[in-house]
Amino acid sequence: MDGYGVIGYSALLYLTNDYDGGEICFYDGNTPTEYKPGLGTLVYFKGDEHHPHSVNKVLGGERGNIILFFDVKA
Numbered sequence: 001m002d003g004y005g006v007i008g009y010s011a012l013l014y015l016t017n018d019y020d021g022g023e024i025c026f027y028d029g030n031t032p033t034e035y036k037p038g039l040g041t042l043v044y045f046k047g048d049e050h051h052p053h054s055v056n057k058v059l060g061g062e063r064g065n066i067i068l069f070f071d072v073k074a
Contacts, residue, residue: 008072010047012065014039019061027052
């Protein structure tokens with residue numbers, strides 16, 4: 001194996017829901033759509049440069065996630 005491929009997909013498993021802020025945002029152009037998934041939710045999405053996303057600042061509490069990246073063979 002020559003190393004890693006290109007990150008094609010990302011996934012977030014939400015381990016907590018007792019926090020303020022911390023929403024995940026997906027963009028359609030410059031317009032964000034914000035989500036605050038509940039405890040135990042898995043969010044799976046195309047995570048390349050053509051599908052921008054961000055996470056808002058956590059304002060209180062603690063946001064816990066397991067973050068996974070799935071690469072595609074280059």
